[in-house]
Amino acid sequence: MKRYKAQREIRKVRKTKKEKFWSGSGKFFLVMIVLYALILGINEIVGLGQDQMDNFKAENIEITGNEILSPDNIKELCDYDFKNSKTKDINIEEIAESLMKSDFIKGVSVTKRLPRTLNITVDERNPIAFIYGRGLNLIDDQGFLMPVPKIKKSWDLPFISGISESLGKLGEKTTSSQALRAVTLVSHLQNNDNLTLGLISEINMKSSRFFELIMIKGGAKIRINKNEYEKELYVLQTYIKNYLDWADLTQIEYIDLRFKDQLIVKKKT
Numbered sequence: 001m002k003r004y005k006a007q008r009e010i011r012k013v014r015k016t017k018k019e020k021f022w023s024g025s026g027k028f029f030l031v032m033i034v035l036y037a038l039i040l041g042i043n044e045i046v047g048l049g050q051d052q053m054d055n056f057k058a059e060n061i062e063i064t065g066n067e068i069l070s071p072d073n074i075k076e077l078c079d080y081d082f083k084n085s086k087t088k089d090i091n092i093e094e095i096a097e098s099l100m101k102s103d104f105i106k107g108v109s110v111t112k113r114l115p116r117t118l119n120i121t122v123d124e125r126n127p128i129a130f131i132y133g134r135g136l137n138l139i140d141d142q143g144f145l146m147p148v149p150k151i152k153k154s155w156d157l158p159f160i161s162g163i164s165e166s167l168g169k170l171g172e173k174t175t176s177s178q179a180l181r182a183v184t185l186v187s188h189l190q191n192n193d194n195l196t197l198g199l200i201s202e203i204n205m206k207s208s209r210f211f212e213l214i215m216i217k218g219g220a221k222i223r224i225n226k227n228e229y230e231k232e233l234y235v236l237q238t239y240i241k242n243y244l245d246w247a248d249l250t251q252i253e254y255i256d257l258r259f260k261d262q263l264i265v266k267k268k269t
Contacts, residue, residue, distance in 0.1 A: 065122040068104050068149055074120060077102050087112055095120070103146045103171045128186045129203070131160040131179060133167035141187050143174045158186065158197070162206030178205045185211060185229060193237045210258055218250030224257050232257040239263055 061082065063071045079098045080090070092110040099108045099122065107123035125146060127138040138146040139160065147170055160182045168175035182203050189197035202214040211229060213222040224232040235257055256264040
């Protein structure tokens, strides 16, 4: 009987110690062991994944924002050996710097998307007119001069003529005040009156006092003061929308808006 009681006491003491262990430091140690095992496992997986990604090459180059330059043009401008370069080693700053050397790009973003993708987003310049200076060139809405690219594209743009000043260098903003005034006029038409702009084939800047716009059908000339062009263009827009007989367009010699509160239409004789 005494032996049975002793064994029961021993079991009771062991149970008490076991309960104290799991309710105290034992539980803490178990949690730490589990966490340690998890960390080792995660590090192993990350390390394996990193090793695999380190071997990936940029096989997929996604290009957006381009209309003038083709994807092949842009890849060539990057001047980078993508086929033999690992994604992680590609220098995106170097690529962006190379792209910004193009006359047709005013901004660029280059990012990597692991494991195999390189994203290139370009902000191309917006040509708004042709202009002649040591050959036929393009000019954008900021007065930046560009060569005409050798691509299959139909350019529905007016031609700026009558510039007596030097335009400056290609790949830079024009130094001609006459050209910049013409750019201001075209930009205004783009933003406010696409109908009239679509009828204009040429903007002659020869006169110091007025713009001479030449229409696409019949070559009718529209004369507006350089200092009052916004108001006079609004009058012209109203006339074209509401009063112009399109059948008679080729018979018009000129439309003159230079005189206050008057719109003079002279037909060919």
